[in-house]
Amino acid sequence: MLGSASGETLSESFDISIPQRPQIVATDGGTGVRYELHVTNFTAMPRVVRGILVTDADTGKVIKSFSGRPLQAHLVPLTGAKDDPGSARVTIQPGTRAVLYVELTGPLPRRIGHMVDYVGNCETCPARLEIAAVAVSQAAPVTLAPPLGAGTWAAVQSPDWPRGHRRVIYTLGGKARIPGRYAIDWVGLDDAGRTTRGDADRPGDAIGYDAPVLAGADARVAAVRDGMAESASIERNPAHALGDGSGNYVALDLGQGRYAFYEHLRSGSISVKAGQRVRRGEVIGALGFSGDTTGPHLHLHVADGFDPLKAEGLPFTIDAYTEIGRYDDIGALGSKPWQSTGVMRKSREWPASNVVVRFR
Numbered sequence: 467m468l469g470s471a472s473g474e475t476l477s478e479s480f481d482i483s484i485p486q487r488p489q490i491v492a493t494d495g496g497t498g499v500r501y502e503l504h505v506t507n508f509t510a511m512p513r514v515v516r517g518i519l520v521t522d523a524d525t526g527k528v529i530k531s532f533s534g535r536p537l538q539a540h541l542v543p544l545t546g547a548k549d550d551p552g553s554a555r556v557t558i559q560p561g562t563r564a565v566l567y568v569e570l571t572g573p574l575p576r577r578i579g580h581m582v583d584y585v586g587n588c589e590t591c592p593a594r595l596e597i598a599a600v601a602v603s604q605a606a607p608v609t610l611a612p613p614l615g616a617g618t619w620a621a622v623q624s625p626d627w628p629r630g631h632r633r634v635i636y637t638l639g640g641k642a643r644i645p646g647r648y649a650i651d652w653v654g655l656d657d658a659g660r661t662t663r664g665d666a667d668r669p670g671d672a673i674g675y676d677a678p679v680l681a682g683a684d685a686r687v688a689a690v691r692d693g694m695a696e697s698a699s700i701e702r703n704p705a706h707a708l709g710d711g712s713g714n715y716v717a718l719d720l721g722q723g724r725y726a727f728y729e730h731l732r733s734g735s736i737s738v739k740a741g742q743r744v745r746r747g748e749v750i751g752a753l754g755f756s757g758d759t760t761g762p763h764l765h766l767h768v769a770d771g772f773d774p775l776k777a778e779g780l781p782f783t784i785d786a787y788t789e790i791g792r793y794d795d796i797g798a799l800g801s802k803p804w805q806s807t808g809v810m811r812k813s814r815e816w817p818a819s820n821v822v823v824r825f826r
Contacts, residue, residue: 477591479582480505480507480508480584481505481508482504482582483504485504486501486644486778487501487600487602488570488578488603489780490603491781491782491783493815493816493817497571498569498816499568499569500567500569500625500648502565502568502644503568504642505558506558506563507559507560507562507563509560510560512560513557513558513584514585515584516555516583517537517583518531519580519581520568520579520580521578521580521581522577522578523575523579524575524577526579529570530568533554534554535554538555539626540567541564541565542564542567543556543559543563544562544565546559567625567633576602576604577600578600579596581596582596607816608722609814610782610783610785611747612682612784613680613682613766614677614764614825615825616826617677617825618822618823619652619653619823619824620653620655620799620804620820621650621651621818621819621821621822622796622799623648623817623819623820624796624819625819631644631645631651631767632647641776643778644778645727645778647779648779648782650817652753652764653762653799654673654674654763655822658803659801659802661673662800668698669697669755669761669762672762674753674764675754675762676732676735676753677753678751679716679728680749681744681746681748681750682746684743684745685719685743685744686718686742686744687738687743688725688740688772689717690717690739690740691712691715692733693734694713694733695733696732696733703755711758712727712729712730712758712775713754713758714733714756714757715728715730716736716738717772717774718750724769724780725768725769725770726766726767726782727765727774728751728764728765728766729757730753730754730757730762730763731751731756732752733754735751735754782816783814784812784814784816784817785814786825787823787824788809788825789810789811790806790822791805792819792822793820793822807821
């Protein structure tokens with residue numbers, strides 16, 4: 467019979483893993499990382515998480531605390547009923563998993579620690595689980611040339627959207643992955659913040675529609691899909707089968723196991739073939755409305771494999787752009803001007819959430 471050598475009463479906790487090692491990227495004038503904790507309850511009883519501390523593993527300093535509403539917003543059970551919003555806890559049911567989505571900004575430690583405060587065998591039995599530290603990757607992210615040319619573009623992305631790229635997990639080939647961890651959707655704007663020149667339901671009237679899409683580096687074309695039809699109506703764009711949501715796309719092999727994806731391209735616009743070599747700034751297609759999308763835009767992300775879904779999203783930077791504003795409320799996109807931030811020239815940064823930029 468197995469038991470505790472010291473005779474202490476044991477209480478099962480969680481299985482906790484960090485599938486993707488955090489990697490630093492320059493962003494918003496500083497540095498940041500994005501990663502996830504997978505928290506799985508293998509016990510026969512619900513386990514209640516009360517808080518999670520993120521620490522500098524070398525100094526013990528707490529660098530982020532998740533409790534109350536922030537805990538509920540970031541620790542998301544994959545199945546089962548959600549706790550009452552006022553309960554300040556997250557219950558993980560037996561045999562289920564929750565994912566903690568973590569975003570940190572610099573200065574960042576070299577190793578990150580985590581402590582999970584939870585309820586053990588009874589409501590009055592608090593417990594703390596400290597897991598092994600994870601080393602932060604110091605490898606430099608790949609740098610890409612601008613994916614689009616002249617014009618004004620909103621870099622649409624946010625870590626908090628429940629169905630945003632950052633929180634969509636695909637389990638294919640025996641592994642759960644987040645391809646769009648650092649994905650950006652580029653939407654064309656005019657000076658008034660409008661996204662269309664005419665009929666808001668007609669894809670061809672969108673300001674960014676048919677804009678040339680440019681290769682971000684000297685690279686080899688790893689994969690291409692073209693010929694997927696576009697809906698004539700934005701509002702009535704149908705749902706697509708798993709794997710078709712990216713629409714027409716080009717994947718570029720950047721070397722060292724990194725691939726750049728340019729998705730939702732206009733049908734028939736792709737001018738390259740798999741295996742072909744392309745040069746930085748070369749036109750590879752045109753911004754379109756193919757696949758699962760709520761409006762014409764260019765989806766761009768970098769990952770560690772050449773399949774749009776069977777790869778982990780990696781950070782990247784854009785070598786040069788000018789930030790002119792941002793949307794604090796992305797719901798105003800298309801109807802109101804952005805909030806001006808002044809003119810800030812950026813170099814080798816990953817654009818922050820919902821900023822407005824010009825490439826030339």
